[in-house]
Amino acid sequence: MTHNFWGPSLTAGNWTFRLWSPRAKQVELLLEDRPLSMTRDDSGLWSVETPAAAGNRYLFRVDGQDMPDPASRLQAGGVSDPSVLVPPDGHDWRCDWQGRDWAEAVIYELHVGTFTPEGTFAAAARRMAGLAELGFTAIELMPLGQWSGDRGWGYDGVLPYAPQPAYGTPDDLKMLVDAAHQAGLMVILDLVMNHFGPEGAWLHHAAPDFFNPERHTPWGAAIDFEQPAVRDFWTGCALHWLTEYRMDGLRLDAVHQISGPGADDFMADFATRIHALTPRRHLITEDDRNTPDLREGAGYDASWNDDFHHSIHVALTGEDDSYYASFAADPVGDLVLALSRGHVEEGQPRQGKDRPRGAPCGHLPPTAFVNSTQTHDQVGNRAHGDRLLTLADPEAVAVAYALLLVAPYIPMVFMGEERGETNPFQFFADYKGDLAEAVRKGRAAEFAGIAALGDTVPDPLALETFARSRLGWREDDPARSWLGLTREALSFRARHVVPLLKSGGMEATVTRPQPGLIRADWQFAAGRLELSLAFGQPDPDPLADPHLRTGRPDGPYYLTVKAHS
Known part of the structure; x- marks a missing residue:
């Protein structure tokens, strides 16, 4: 299977439409409301070739049910509306970009919807030169695959090939990538391959075999990576973003949930396919297992290192609940381990932990660890989305931030951290009806302990919760002090640390x-x-x-x- 197995493709003036639906008895293409019969091969792939034009709208009718293309490149509206034909890349790219060495990476994680007052690709593009001037060399975009509604973090996407329309058009996204490249910034996309969101995931209807009914993730049905069509869906999705949008790499969400038969082979083949691209793309994992396997055996560049964050956070705040419990005994001692070996938890017994986690990783190069003092997870998954600067001594936070930027591991900064942002980053969504109420009750139940003390959890469906989470872009003296520290530390890193990292050993x-x-x-x-x-x-x-x-x-x-x- 090639990477265009899923989704429409254009050849010699005709478009070929495809859908994997192995249990369907009849599948039709509705092209501008005109039904066309599709034919099935032995693998369950339905296809039809027909003349069509860019901008035409289409749906699939699967056993009488109309649905969008699960590999839609653009939607006419919401996640259940018709898909839209988008021609192969015709964007007028201005930058002849050849990528950057991974050792140079200084990552800026951002959520497009709250990064600027406008919350759009176009507005974000205007901020790229400023980030580069501070010394950042990469941005990491939280997931862009379309989800239900306008507001959300992106981790509940259901159309992972289609950019979220609330942020702008495909061309707007390409202009953002181009602006980043012109400023010297790599662009990394956060890609969610371990689950789909709760509303608009039409793959459940078209292809129940896409999912493994015997396993579940914390966020929904587990995906069956033993199926060749499933592997092709995700490899094609990755190649789509990396080639059509010229992204420099991917951060893969919660790969520990990509499990079961076929998962290991998929992850190895996925990296091989991605690294075959020119210029070479970078692959980062979020992997709760703390094992070296993907980084040393499969060629993944790095993994998020929450251990560094937890050591810093507990040392500065004294918090000891949940996953902080095993870091509460001696957080400064854990920081010593993190600065020496990368991960802290490497399979040894730990106070506050029922069973060991991890395996030795100290032999990996320092560039195999992405460290942070704040991330969307560590801020946004708190009841009130508190930033570290509102929880600890500001002087201590500044020292921890400087340590992050100058230590010989890959640093990642969460948007606003570079200017001392104190606005929260809270959990928000944009569902309606029963699903909205279920999300609201679920969030309240998650933090029932603080409710018992008379506190309240922000309503994740309220527009005000989203609005509170926008960056303030302050220009006052504290902001200037933080910006000065960022600029000085990243200048030191570029002049001294990066050459050492490139020398190895x-x-x-x-x-x-x-x-x-x-x-x-x-x-x-x-x-x-x-x-x-x-x-x-x-x-x-x-x-x-x-x-x-x-x-x-x-x-x-x-x-x-x-x-x-």
């Missing part, structure tokens, strides 16, 4: 001479990076003549760092 010596002090010495083929961190007590012996310092020399939070070539 890191050996880490990270010690803890006192309970709140950390000393790090990372040796590379081309030199070394030295860091002294006070994280809860004054530092009696900070580095002399550092390249960068932040915090107060006499305070409990202070960082000094220097590079040696």
